[in-house]
Amino acid sequence: MRTWRTFAxxxxxxxxxxxxxxxxxxxxxTAQGTLTATATVRGDTPGATYDRRVFTxxxxxxxxxxxxGLWVGNDRKIPNTRGFRNDVVGALKGLGVPVIRWPGGxxxxxxxxxxxxxxxxKRPVKINTHWGGVTEPxxxxxxxxxxxxxxxxxxxxxxxxxxxxxxxxMAEWVEYMTSPAGTLADERAKNGRKEPWKVPLFGVxxxxxxxxxxxxxxxxxxxxRRYATFIKAPAGTRILKVASGANxxxxxxxxxxxxxxxxxxxxxxxxxxxVPGGWAPSMSPSKFDEAGWAETLAExxxxxxxxxxxxxxxxxxxxxxRIWLAIxxxxxxxxxxxxxxxxxxxxxNSLRDALVAAINLNIFAKHADRVKLTAIAQxxxxxxAMILTEGPKMVLTPTYHVFKxxxxxxxxxxxxxxxxxxxxxxxxxxxxxxxxSAVRDKAGQVHVGMANSDPNRSITVSTTLTGVTAxxxxxxxxxxxxxxxxxxxxxxxxxxxxxxxxxxxxxxTLTVTLPPKSVVMLDLR
Numbered sequence: 001m002r003t004w005r006t007f008a009x010x011x012x013x014x015x016x017x018x019x020x021x022x023x024x025x026x027x028x029x030t031a032q033g034t035l036t037a038t039a040t041v042r043g044d045t046p047g048a049t050y051d052r053r054v055f056t057x058x059x060x061x062x063x064x065x066x067x068x069g070l071w072v073g074n075d076r077k078i079p080n081t082r083g084f085r086n087d088v089v090g091a092l093k094g095l096g097v098p099v100i101r102w103p104g105g106x107x108x109x110x111x112x113x114x115x116x117x118x119x120x121x122k123r124p125v126k127i128n129t130h131w132g133g134v135t136e137p138x139x140x141x142x143x144x145x146x147x148x149x150x151x152x153x154x155x156x157x158x159x160x161x162x163x164x165x166x167x168x169x170m171a172e173w174v175e176y177m178t179s180p181a182g183t184l185a186d187e188r189a190k191n192g193r194k195e196p197w198k199v200p201l202f203g204v205x206x207x208x209x210x211x212x213x214x215x216x217x218x219x220x221x222x223x224x225r226r227y228a229t230f231i232k233a234p235a236g237t238r239i240l241k242v243a244s245g246a247n248x249x250x251x252x253x254x255x256x257x258x259x260x261x262x263x264x265x266x267x268x269x270x271x272x273x274x275v276p277g278g279w280a281p282s283m284s285p286s287k288f289d290e291a292g293w294a295e296t297l298a299e300x301x302x303x304x305x306x307x308x309x310x311x312x313x314x315x316x317x318x319x320x321x322r323i324w325l326a327i328x329x330x331x332x333x334x335x336x337x338x339x340x341x342x343x344x345x346x347x348x349n350s351l352r353d354a355l356v357a358a359i360n361l362n363i364f365a366k367h368a369d370r371v372k373l374t375a376i377a378q379x380x381x382x383x384x385a386m387i388l389t390e391g392p393k394m395v396l397t398p399t400y401h402v403f404k405x406x407x408x409x410x411x412x413x414x415x416x417x418x419x420x421x422x423x424x425x426x427x428x429x430x431x432x433x434x435x436x437s438a439v440r441d442k443a444g445q446v447h448v449g450m451a452n453s454d455p456n457r458s459i460t461v462s463t464t465l466t467g468v469t470a471x472x473x474x475x476x477x478x479x480x481x482x483x484x485x486x487x488x489x490x491x492x493x494x495x496x497x498x499x500x501x502x503x504x505x506x507x508x509t510l511t512v513t514l515p516p517k518s519v520v521m522l523d524l525r
């Protein structure tokens with residue numbers, strides 16, 4: 001594995017329209033020992049739109065992500081609406097979740113939609129061969145998921161079964177969901193839904209290189225062309241087709257798919273997980289030292305290099321950037337929490353994950369011209385979750401709070417940042433101390449997100465505002481006394497946003513002192 005410094009130069013190049021241009025600089029310190037950095041927010045050269053779909057959530061039939069996390073059925077001990085727990089739905093509405101991806105993930109590669117419609121008592125009970133070998137009752141199927149999306153106020157991003165399904169099965173599922181008339185529309189009405197649903201996004205398979213069929217790229221491209229041909233939207237509507245893209249840094253996959261299948265698709269996916277220690281995931285999500293902190297952030301920063309290289313390949317065949325890069329699986333992946341089922345991928349969520357979320361969201365701003373959708377994995381109880389539940393109890397994670405802090409970025413205009421930051425390093429792991437991005441929302445207000453990766457020292461960032469008029473600044477911060485701080489059911493407020501007063505405006509300069517291991521969102525007014 002390469003250390004961070006070996007690809008730092010490539011990672012930090014200036015790109016036109018990008019959010020961050022960053023150059024290496026020796027760590028600087030004031031007399032008091034506080035590090036310093038400089039930045040310029042370029043309001044005079046606005047970039048691309050930070051698409052709201054970057055905040056897409058992912059819900060797979062995996063562990064307690066669906067059952068127990070979202071769905072409690074007729075359990076009257078947990079308040080719910082038509083089976084979906086009110087507390088979780090309310091929390092998701094608070095985030096303004098724009099899109100939910102379902103039913104997988106690898107689960108989608110063997111999902112047959114007809115098994116999830118009709119009377120629940122008649123739906124087949126199957127073994128979840130991907131996740132834990134437990135029974136899958138098919139209680140939550142198409143109608144239930146669409147109800148969840150409507151309760152949350154989100155669009156549906158459906159993942160189709162290319163793995164062991166047929167083009168006909170996929171085409172009929174699309175028709176069942178979206179057709180205003182016909183035999184399948186009549187069947188939908190008999191099952192409780194007369195009006196067609198909107199399906200703005202449809203995934204043409206998932207991980208065709210792996211659990212979706214172990215295909216080679218040329219074959220996967222041909223399969224994608226074939227299946228996508230039969231995903232047909234009703235007149236006057238549109239379904240954006242998302243092809244199964246690369247695993248991490250498999251650039252040959254992207255080259256083949258974009259070259260051979262671009263005429264049939266609207267987006268190409270990318271999956272990249274932050275996995276400290278390498279595959280298979282084994283490190284503890286909540287018991288780690290500073291080296292574990294630094295390695296995790298270094299692996300997170302790889303996202304910038306990976307997006308840059310995939311985008312360069314896509315630019316060869318799609319210079320007008322019609323086709324999105326949809327990073328529809330990302331986030332931290334550690335070993336599971338002690339005492340939990342190893343196939344359920346349940347992991348605690350610490351302040352370290354808050355930094356991972358902020359760094360990724362800042363990186364996505366830099367690539368907003370190509371990255372129009374991302375989905376963190378996953379929404380509830382799985383991997384880097386927004387929410388953890390246990391019976392009737394619910395707790396919001398540090399990642400949830402970062403997502404809510406960045407909510408003003410939805411559909412805002414990216415303002416490029418030119419940033420010079422010192423390095424933070426621990427052992428062989430080296431990352432920029434500061435990660436940052438900025439946007440101007442539709443009301444004209446500017447928001448600046450920053451993260452300090454150094455767990456030991458503060459850093460003062462002196463930011464020149466070009467093309468930005470502001471007379472005051474307020475802020476919110478997420479931090480904690482320790483790197484390993486987590487929110488628990490008994491102590492849910494260990495890592496929560498609080499008011500931030502470490503920023504001042506004067507003479508066209510924004511001066512911000514970021515405490516150690518912190519995420520800050522500034523609102524200029």
